[in-house]
Amino acid sequence: MDPDRLAPEDAYYKSPPRRPRQHSPLGLGATDGAAVSARKRREKERSASRRRKGHYKKLLWFKQPFPDNYTDEETFLDHLQRNPRLQPYEFWSLMADSTVIVQHIASVAIFCCCFVAIGHKRVSPVSVVSWASLCTVLGWALWDYWMGQEEAEAAKAAALAEANEAEEMNQQRLATAKSALLIYAALLGLSPILKSLTTSTASDSIWALSTWLLCMNVAFFDYGSGTGAHLPASISTNSALMASTVLASRLPSTTHVFSLTLFSIEVFGLFPIFRRQLRAISWHGHLTLTIVLIISASGGVFVTLTGGGRGAWIAGVILGGILTFLSMGICSWWLIGLQKYKNEIHGPWDPARPIIRRRWD
Structure with missing residues (x-):
C-alpha cells in the first residue's frame, strides 16, 4: 500500500x-x-512527519501532515487576482454602442411629437399612419431580403434543395400577411371601444400614466446586439402599447384612435426588430438611421415646444444634434472613469464555477 x-x-x-x-x-x-x-x-x-513538513498541496485525498483547516500563508495569496474579467472600455466603441439607446429614445420622442401634432390638428392622422405604413412595408421587404440571403447561405452549407427553401419562404410571407390583416381588422373593430376607454378618467391622470409607461418602455428595452427578443423587450413593448392606448383614447374620433394605435404598433413593435437586424447586417446603415432619427426627433421636439415652423425645425436639429453628441461623449467618459473604482477580487478561496454543457458530444 x-x-x-x-x-x-x-x-x-x-x-x-x-x-x-x-x-x-x-x-x-x-x-x-x-x-x-x-x-x-x-x-x-x-x-516525526509533523516535524518535517513538506510542501502543502490542496488535495483532500492526499495524506499530508497538516490539519484539515490548515492555511499555507506562504502560498495562499499566490493566485490572488484583482479584476480578472475587466475589459477596459474605449471611447469610440462606447460612442458606437450608445447609438442603440439614442435610436430608441428618438423613436419615443417622434411618437410623442406625432401624438401632439395629431391632437392639435396640425397634421392628419391618416397621413402619419400612411407614411409609417409605407416605411414599414419597405423595411419588411428589406428584412425579408436579408432573411432570404441568410437562409440561402445556410442551405448551401447544408446542401439542401432550393425548392424546399423557396416553399418555406413563401409560407413565412403568407403568415406575415395574414398577421398584418388580422391586426388591421382587430384595430378597426376595437377603435370605438378604445375611444371611450378612459372617458371617466381625468386628463392629468392620463398624462401621468402615459409618461410612466413610456419611461418603463425606455428602461426595460432590450438594448443588446442580439437578433432575438427577451423578456425585458416584451415588458417594454407592452408598456409602450398601453401608453399609446390611453393616449389614443383622448383623440376626437375613431379614425384618430385607429391611426395612432396602428402607428404605435409599427414604432414600438416592428421598428425595433428592423433596427436590430440593420445593426447586425450593416454598420453604415445603422449609423445613417441614427442620424435620421436624431434629426427627426430634435426638429420635432423643438417645433412641438415652440410651435414654430421651418426655422424652429432647423434650430432644433442643430441644437438637438449638439446636445445628443455631447451627452453621448460625456456619458462615455463618465463610464470610462468609473472603471478605476472597480475592485473585484478572486482568490483560491472562491468556489468553483461549474461548466454546464448544453450539448453532449
Missing part, C-alpha cells in the same frame, strides 16, 4: 476495534505488548 495515500484506519482517531483478545495466565493480553509497541511506533512516525 502506498504510504502517501489515505488508509481505512486513518478515519479513526484511535485504533480501530479489534477482535476479543485471549488473556494470559498473568492477566495480560497475549497481544498487548505487540499492540502497544505498534501504537507507539505509529505515534512516533506521525510526530
Whole structure:
C-alpha cells in the first residue's frame, strides 16, 4: 500500500476495534505488548512527519501532515487576482454602442411629437399612419431580403434543395400577411371601444400614466446586439402599447384612435426588430438611421415646444444634434472613469464555477 495515500484506519482517531483478545495466565493480553509497541511506533512516525513538513498541496485525498483547516500563508495569496474579467472600455466603441439607446429614445420622442401634432390638428392622422405604413412595408421587404440571403447561405452549407427553401419562404410571407390583416381588422373593430376607454378618467391622470409607461418602455428595452427578443423587450413593448392606448383614447374620433394605435404598433413593435437586424447586417446603415432619427426627433421636439415652423425645425436639429453628441461623449467618459473604482477580487478561496454543457458530444 502506498504510504502517501489515505488508509481505512486513518478515519479513526484511535485504533480501530479489534477482535476479543485471549488473556494470559498473568492477566495480560497475549497481544498487548505487540499492540502497544505498534501504537507507539505509529505515534512516533506521525510526530516525526509533523516535524518535517513538506510542501502543502490542496488535495483532500492526499495524506499530508497538516490539519484539515490548515492555511499555507506562504502560498495562499499566490493566485490572488484583482479584476480578472475587466475589459477596459474605449471611447469610440462606447460612442458606437450608445447609438442603440439614442435610436430608441428618438423613436419615443417622434411618437410623442406625432401624438401632439395629431391632437392639435396640425397634421392628419391618416397621413402619419400612411407614411409609417409605407416605411414599414419597405423595411419588411428589406428584412425579408436579408432573411432570404441568410437562409440561402445556410442551405448551401447544408446542401439542401432550393425548392424546399423557396416553399418555406413563401409560407413565412403568407403568415406575415395574414398577421398584418388580422391586426388591421382587430384595430378597426376595437377603435370605438378604445375611444371611450378612459372617458371617466381625468386628463392629468392620463398624462401621468402615459409618461410612466413610456419611461418603463425606455428602461426595460432590450438594448443588446442580439437578433432575438427577451423578456425585458416584451415588458417594454407592452408598456409602450398601453401608453399609446390611453393616449389614443383622448383623440376626437375613431379614425384618430385607429391611426395612432396602428402607428404605435409599427414604432414600438416592428421598428425595433428592423433596427436590430440593420445593426447586425450593416454598420453604415445603422449609423445613417441614427442620424435620421436624431434629426427627426430634435426638429420635432423643438417645433412641438415652440410651435414654430421651418426655422424652429432647423434650430432644433442643430441644437438637438449638439446636445445628443455631447451627452453621448460625456456619458462615455463618465463610464470610462468609473472603471478605476472597480475592485473585484478572486482568490483560491472562491468556489468553483461549474461548466454546464448544453450539448453532449
